[in-house]
Amino acid sequence: MRDVVIVGGGPVGTMLACVLAVGGLDVEVLEQRQQPSLRSRAIGIHPPSLAALAGIGVADALLERAVRIRAGEVHCDGRTLGQMSFERATPGYPFVVALPQYETEALLRDRFEKLRPGRYRSGVTVTGVRERGDAALLSTDSGTVEARYVIGADGARSRVRAAAGITWRQLGRRETYLMGDFADSGPRDTDTGAVLYFERGGVVESFPLPGGRRRWVAMTDFLATDADSADLAELIRFRTRVTVAEPLGAASAFVVQQRLAGRLHSDPLYAGSRRSNLRAEPVSGPRPAGRIALVGDAAHQISPIGGQGMNLGWLDAVALAPALQRALLDPGAAASVLADYDRTRRAAARRAALQAGFNMAMGRPAHGLRLGARNALVRGLTLPPANELVARAFTMRWL
CATH class of the missing domain: 3.30.70.2450 (Alpha-Beta Plaits)
Incomplete structure (x- = not known):
């Protein structure tokens, strides 16, 4: 039985697998796709993510391939409204980098293959999840897989989230x-x-x-x-x-x-709705810990405008890894550490959604008084002292 099985081998699932493997856990990834997607999709990688990538030994190779973005400009009607530098906001990595998602995924897969050879399994479809005492059972098209914990990293249409009976609501x-x-x-x-x-x-x-x-x-x-x-x-x-x-x-x-899951981990005491494939066994004594947790787009769908989605998922992975390690070493603490993960990462997702909502609102069509007010706001946000706060927000220093 594996310590952790991750459903979904995209950038977030594979990042989490690398972090867990570096931490010494027995981890496996199940990916439905037979071949990696070659769509560019997410391209922006922010400084907190670069620090996390450095922790698993991927940052240097990524920086060799990526473009570094040290500043940005805002224009309207052929005029420059303001400029923004990221250099003072992020002293460790004074830039945002851009790299097509398929290249980032390839670097993460290669790293995981070195850490846990043969544990990235492509072409495996998960059809159900069932919690049973101190383990979770995954039903797949190639048999049953057992793990101490199952992580849903399978995107906005997450089967793992649906199996856990976790709600999914729209924001904005x-x-x-x-x-x-x-x-x-x-x-x-x-x-x-x-x-x-x-x-x-x-x-x-x-x-x-x-x-x-x-x-x-x-x-x-x-x-x-x-x-x-x-x-x-x-x-x-x-x-x-x-x-x-x-x-x-x-x-x-x-x-x-934009959407947010009602919980980021399962709760056996609330499992068993008609929409769920989970059937929790009767429990007594201390509150049990669920065996399923969510990361990335399975946990929250954030607008790509502003480049937060993939990065937010990576920060989920960095937060979930020590919680899983603690839960495996000390089962009595599992419910508490997973509840802390749920609380902190849902709060971060709500902040990211608010920021993305602001970004989208600023970009909507504007005329007359609204155009003048928006342009004045942009000018103010790109001048001291507001510009440093905005730079920190856009480089995800607060998430």
């Missing part, structure tokens, strides 16, 4: 965006900046990527599933007067919505 309103990568016509140095265009028709964001690429994201009025790179390029030109270079891949439309 939905927004739609169109995203694509284009050749970067700017300077080809290793340190470059992000640009936010807070335009009248809606925000346009631009971030550098390795290999002379630049990611462009534009807020849209509807989910533009039929739009292509030419449509995105025209939208960028219409709003910002910037003509992008040739497209490097297809454009993609996506919906942003």
